Amino acid sequence: MKRRDFLKGVAATSAGVAVAAGVGSLPKQAFAKKKGEKEDFGEIKSLKVKCISETSWFDNATLGADIKAAGGINSNQYDVAYNTDNLGGYAALVEVEALDGKKTKYLLDTGWSNDWIDYVFEKDGIDSMLKTKEIDTLIISHDHIDHYFGLESTLKHQPDIRIFFPGTSMPKSFELLKGADFSATPGCPKNATPHTGELVVTKTDTLYKLQDGAAIVFFDAPATLQVRGENVMYFKIKDKGYVTVTGCCHPGILTLINHGRRNFKDGEKMYGCYGGLHISPFENWDPKMDDIITGLKQYKMEKIACNHCTGWIWAEKAANAGLPIVMGTDSNLSYKKVGTLARAKTSNVYIGNGDSVTF
Amino acid sequence: MEARKHAESDWLETRILIPKWNVVLSGLANTLVLVLASLAVWWIFFSNAGIFKLYTPLLGFSLVIWTLLIILWQTQLFDFWPLSRGFLSNSNPLIKGALLTTITIGLYLALIFGLLFWIIGQFGISYFNWHSLVQYGEFGQDVLSTRETTSWAFLSLSVPFFLISIFVMLGIGKDLFAPLAQPRMGLANFLLISTLSIPIFVLFFHPHIGSMFYPAQVYTAVPPWWQSLAMTNSAEYSLGILFCTVLGIFYAIHLWDGYPWTLVTRQPWRILFLVVGSIFLGLVIFYFQLSIMEHIWDEAYIGGQNENNFGWRYSHTVTMGNFIVVPAIILNFFFAPAFSGMPFWARGIIKTVLAIAAGLIFAWAYYQWGPVLLGVVPGVSHPSENAAAFLLLIINLLLIQDHFMDGWPGYRLSTK
Numbered sequence: 001m002k003r004r005d006f007l008k009g010v011a012a013t014s015a016g017v018a019v020a021a022g023v024g025s026l027p028k029q030a031f032a033k034k035k036g037e038k039e040d041f042g043e044i045k046s047l048k049v050k051c052i053s054e055t056s057w058f059d060n061a062t063l064g065a066d067i068k069a070a071g072g073i074n075s076n077q078y079d080v081a082y083n084t085d086n087l088g089g090y091a092a093l094v095e096v097e098a099l100d101g102k103k104t105k106y107l108l109d110t111g112w113s114n115d116w117i118d119y120v121f122e123k124d125g126i127d128s129m130l131k132t133k134e135i136d137t138l139i140i141s142h143d144h145i146d147h148y149f150g151l152e153s154t155l156k157h158q159p160d161i162r163i164f165f166p167g168t169s170m171p172k173s174f175e176l177l178k179g180a181d182f183s184a185t186p187g188c189p190k191n192a193t194p195h196t197g198e199l200v201v202t203k204t205d206t207l208y209k210l211q212d213g214a215a216i217v218f219f220d221a222p223a224t225l226q227v228r229g230e231n232v233m234y235f236k237i238k239d240k241g242y243v244t245v246t247g248c249c250h251p252g253i254l255t256l257i258n259h260g261r262r263n264f265k266d267g268e269k270m271y272g273c274y275g276g277l278h279i280s281p282f283e284n285w286d287p288k289m290d291d292i293i294t295g296l297k298q299y300k301m302e303k304i305a306c307n308h309c310t311g312w313i314w315a316e317k318a319a320n321a322g323l324p325i326v327m328g329t330d331s332n333l334s335y336k337k338v339g340t341l342a343r344a345k346t347s348n349v350y351i352g353n354g355d356s357v358t359f
Numbered sequence: 360m361e362a363r364k365h366a367e368s369d370w371l372e373t374r375i376l377i378p379k380w381n382v383v384l385s386g387l388a389n390t391l392v393l394v395l396a397s398l399a400v401w402w403i404f405f406s407n408a409g410i411f412k413l414y415t416p417l418l419g420f421s422l423v424i425w426t427l428l429i430i431l432w433q434t435q436l437f438d439f440w441p442l443s444r445g446f447l448s449n450s451n452p453l454i455k456g457a458l459l460t461t462i463t464i465g466l467y468l469a470l471i472f473g474l475l476f477w478i479i480g481q482f483g484i485s486y487f488n489w490h491s492l493v494q495y496g497e498f499g500q501d502v503l504s505t506r507e508t509t510s511w512a513f514l515s516l517s518v519p520f521f522l523i524s525i526f527v528m529l530g531i532g533k534d535l536f537a538p539l540a541q542p543r544m545g546l547a548n549f550l551l552i553s554t555l556s557i558p559i560f561v562l563f564f565h566p567h568i569g570s571m572f573y574p575a576q577v578y579t580a581v582p583p584w585w586q587s588l589a590m591t592n593s594a595e596y597s598l599g600i601l602f603c604t605v606l607g608i609f610y611a612i613h614l615w616d617g618y619p620w621t622l623v624t625r626q627p628w629r630i631l632f633l634v635v636g637s638i639f640l641g642l643v644i645f646y647f648q649l650s651i652m653e654h655i656w657d658e659a660y661i662g663g664q665n666e667n668n669f670g671w672r673y674s675h676t677v678t679m680g681n682f683i684v685v686p687a688i689i690l691n692f693f694f695a696p697a698f699s700g701m702p703f704w705a706r707g708i709i710k711t712v713l714a715i716a717a718g719l720i721f722a723w724a725y726y727q728w729g730p731v732l733l734g735v736v737p738g739v740s741h742p743s744e745n746a747a748a749f750l751l752l753i754i755n756l757l758l759i760q761d762h763f764m765d766g767w768p769g770y771r772l773s774t775k
């Protein structure tokens with residue numbers, strides 16, 4: 001549903017109405033799709049998400065200094081010179097079990113540093129799965145450095161893989177798909193294997209159904225480093241409810257929940273989520289982040305499996321506040337590189353590298 | 360040739376500015392210079408693609424709001440002290456503008472980076488110095504983040520100072536310290552402003568800043584007490600209401616010849632009327648805009664992001680209000696003689712309609728072309744973009760052009 005369509009001229013509503021409007025808590029669903037119009041994209045039996053890598057970079061301060069030197073968080077991501085020793089990447093293996101028991105695998109994002117992504121792909125057998133075309137589709141959540149710059153690590157194994165790609169991606173990101181080299185700037189990507197398969201360029205107001213019970217929705221949300229837009233995976237699990245799987249969740253987890261409530265059949269039942277929630281990626285805090293904890297508590301989700309740009313401090317605060325944060329393990333400590341947070345022996349409120357969660 | 364006249368004895372009220380050509384041509388010439396100056400200053404000092412890259416965004420944002428406040432203090436509180444009337448009357452506008460702007464920047468550096476950053480931030484309140492936050496902080500306290508935290512603290516501190524300064528300038532003026540000459544008069548009012556502004560900062564903004572760390576600094580700042588009222592822990596609620604109050608006063612000055620604040624002249628009723636009336640007007644501007652946003656974006660919700668966030672919407676009331684203030688000031692500074700023959704009510708209505716229409720077009724143009732013309736990121740609601748920074752820069756330049764440079768190049772100075 002296009003919410004902006006409801007503005008057919010600026011209404012001169014009284015201040016009193018505005019006061020009343022400002023003190024709601026749960027969205028009123030006044031503009032939601034009517035029951036018969038809501039999307040019904042089917043159901044799946046279960047969903048398993050394996051964290052291939054959630055460590056997009058290994059030290060916040062180092063990346064922060066790189067971005068600051070380039071002019072701050074509104075700089076063009078292709079103009080920043082990154083410290084190449086600090087780069088990792090984000091990728092997740094999404095395994096869907098259909099109602100008839102058939103399993104399908106999707107790859108969400110393709111990381112940043114080719115060295116790191118090649119390493120984690122080999123560790124989890126992703127490289128073999130790509131070669132044997134066991135992985136159905138690559139979904140690029142968005143074209144941020146840490147989700148997309150490692151494209152070559154996927155395409156060199158399966159250049160004809162179907163890709164879902166945000167329509168708002170930067171022009172250079174489209175060039176990278178075709179085979180381009182931006183590596184003259186440290187930390188920027190190259191791709192020697194042009195993509196030859198089906199490319200689905202996603203846009204707003206369209207539901208992209210992957211299979212029964214699994215779909216992609218594109219949100220035109222702003223992000224840092226001049227990136228816009230994000231593809232979000234929605235799943236409806238039989239007898240449980242909806243689960244979102246995200247790269248960074250730039251639109252905001254409450255936005256995803258409310259999109260489901262407004263537009264999907266039985267959308268009020270949100271069961272869980274996996275991925276980055278983009279709340280405190282640099283582990284800084286703002287009182288608005290407390291609002292997200294307050295907001296989420298209203299929806300009674302059962303599994304919040306978060307990592308990456310969520311911010312460890314948010315996850316810890318959320319767990320302490322009683323939200324159902326799924327705990328990870330120490331498996332990430334066995335990887336060849338470990339991030340600053342893990343080295344500091346923080347609590348396992350993240351689904352870390354090598355961990356899995358089943359919905 | 361028509362002229363803008365003032366009747367009292369402060370320098371700005373003594374001046375008579377006469378259009379060099381016809382009013383429209385003079386106004387357009389000034390507007391053109393303003394546009395070029397705004398673009399040049401933005402690209403050199405603020406843009407990410409520029410030289411100094413001050414628009415981080417909050418560092419640049421805090422800079423323009425403080426320099427604007429300092430210009431108001433220089434002109435309204437201190438009446439251009441220490442410059443003599445002879446210098447103000449006879450100097451070339453470009454030399455005068457350069458000198459007064461240099462003083463503004465010098466005062467900004469002394470107050471914000473001298474007193475607040477280097478002294479208070481190092482030896483008193485750590486959040487006023489980003490290096491102190493890095494030094495004493497743990498996770499998250501790296502300079503990319505702490506620079507924004509400190510800049511937010513600067514910005515927050517400016518809001519009560521702005522509001523109280525406007526109250527004192529318009530509602531008290533010389534009434535409280537009448538026999539004093541400059542700089543005593545300015546200093547007395549400045550101390551009064553500081554005395555009132557600092558407690559307001561502590562009440563409405565310090566709880567927000569105390570919550571910007573993990574764990575929250577509850578032994579030095581109570582958690583945001585307005586959460587159940589504002590549906591957010593963010594102080595953008597206070598910021599929105601207080602700054603909309605300032606905007607209401609600005610609209611009255613520039614669109615309605617100061618009416619209704621000029622209705623009451625006897626103290627203490629004058630200041631009381633201004634405070635109560637402007638807060639009421641500010642609340643109307645604030646909530647009226649929120650109702651429009653509700654129609655455009657549907658209802659906000661707790662923890663929502665971008666345009667669904669209560670805090671962002673509160674801040675956006677100020678941004679949109681500033682889009683209208685800019686043309687309002689341009690109409691008053693550059694085109695005032697064109698309206699002077701009209702009855703008061705007709706002048707007020709026409710200027711208001713023009714300012715709102717121009718402001719909305721300006722907003723549309725900013726969001727449409729800002730990424731190309733200014734190098735800002737696209738989109739209306741963005742976590743690291745706020746159009747108010749550019750708008751406040753323009754208001755800075757407007758005041759420099761009119762107050763410091765006597766309406767150069769379209770106007771020339773005459774005195775009674």
